[in-house]
Amino acid sequence: MSCFLRPATLKDLGALYELAKLTGGGFTNLPPDRNSLRAKLERSAAALAREADEHVDDLFVMVLENSETGQVRGTCQIFTMVGQNWPFYSYRLGTLTQTSRELNRTFRADMLTLSTDLEGASEVGGLFLHPRERAGGLGMLLARSRYLFIKKHRGRFSDRTLAELRGVIDEAGGSPFWDGLAGKFFGMSFQEADEFNATNGNQFIADLMPKHPIYIDMLPESARAVIAMPHPSGRAAMRMLEHEGFAHDKYIDIFDGGPTMVAHTDRIRSITDAVESRVARIGDVPDGERRLATAGRLAGWRAAYALMEPLGDGEVAIDPEGAEMLLVDVGDTVMHVGRT
Known part of the structure; x- marks a missing residue:
């Protein structure tokens, strides 16, 4: 099967909606909501219509098309700079060291601190390939083509690029990380929060999330075990990112605890080798x-x-x-x- 990647248009709304329904949750950039997807396509169309390579807040939505049937079999997205319309929140993993001379003891505690450190970075995300097409290098085509798009339009993108990997989701569609931490402050399930974030933005995080650091040892074991762990279906994607020069720089997603990978844009392998x-x-x-x-x-x-x-x-x-x-x-x- 031969496929090519191209910018999406409003005519692709129905196909994207069908793909979104297959993601299984935890996929904020591809919500199964027609209005949200339409807004993304309209935003992408506006970015594509502007000729000047200005570094502003743009989104590009791409689709993978079967050249023989015309069917859309996958999609991906590129954000030129995150955190402009609302804060881009992450948890930063850190360590607090405290020493008592009287007890002759040193205590080191792993901490999670709410952060907007990655604000302004570009982001590659929203990658999803139809389950029946996960062979023949199509996932790599989707992933790596984004870097060549960035190189071709380099003036529109930041010097730092990130990729958020989906965290561990259980068979019921819940998140052990969410249930052990954020869910206690929001009174909603992971799926409800994920859908709300995808369609309304994450200002509610700023309103309700505790601002003080969280001691990891105080979380339940189920939540601790999945911190910075990718969803099983995302392990190959993590290896591809590492091959491109991305690294896990101690940032995780605030919803599911999945790892955030970061790279210097001009050092991404596909960009330097192209x-x-x-x-x-x-x-x-x-x-x-x-x-x-x-x-x-x-x-x-x-x-x-x-x-x-x-x-x-x-x-x-x-x-x-x-x-x-x-x-x-x-x-x-x-x-x-x-x-x-």
């Missing part, structure tokens, strides 16, 4: 290498796997299928990077 080449020939490339390629910009941007062969002097040959998915012709420029 090169631009001129398409000199479209045709059979029997000795070609299958590479992740992108072309165009803003609303005309596309990403797909393509067979490519270097021809020297910054030129490449590309296979017809790849050229068709990328909407490129001889003389056009493609940005590309190896699959590994």
Whole structure:
């Protein structure tokens, strides 16, 4: 199956809604709510319509389309700078050390402190692939193409990029971390809080969340055990992020305790390794290498796997299928990077 990534339009609302219903909860950036999804698509359309590469609060929504059937099989999102419309909250993991000379004892306590340290960073998120399509490198296509989009529109993005991984969710759709900590202050279940946050923003966190540090040892074991742990379905995503140069920098999600990964934007591997080449020939490339390629910009941007062969002097040959998915012709420029 051949798929390509492109910016979403309002025509994709129904397909995104169907994908959102498959996420199983804890997926704030892709809520199963038509009004919220429509607002995201409208915001993305406005960002795509603005030509200037200004660093403002933008959102780009992408969809993965089957080139043969036209079906949407996945999606991802890119935020240019978080924490602008409402605070971007995280818990920061830290340690408090106290010493008593009289008792000759030193006590070290692990703490969770409510923080907005990551405010202003760019974010890659909202990645979801249809369960039937989790093969053939499509997850990697979704994930890594975002970095090439950032490189192509670098002026719109921050010097720091983050990715929030979904935390551990139980079979009933609840969160052990939420139940052990935040749920005690809000009088609502994890699912209720998650849905409210996705559709109304997280100002209610600022209103009700305790501002003082939390001693981790005072939490129930069920909550302590999942701190900074990704959902089982997100372990591969965590490995991909680490491969790109992201690291867990002691920040976790305030809802489910999942890890927040952070990287310096210009040191993300796909961004540093990507090169631009001129398409000199479209045709059979029997000795070609299958590479992740992108072309165009803003609303005309596309990403797909393509067979490519270097021809020297910054030129490449590309296979017809790849050229068709990328909407490129001889003389056009493609940005590309190896699959590994």
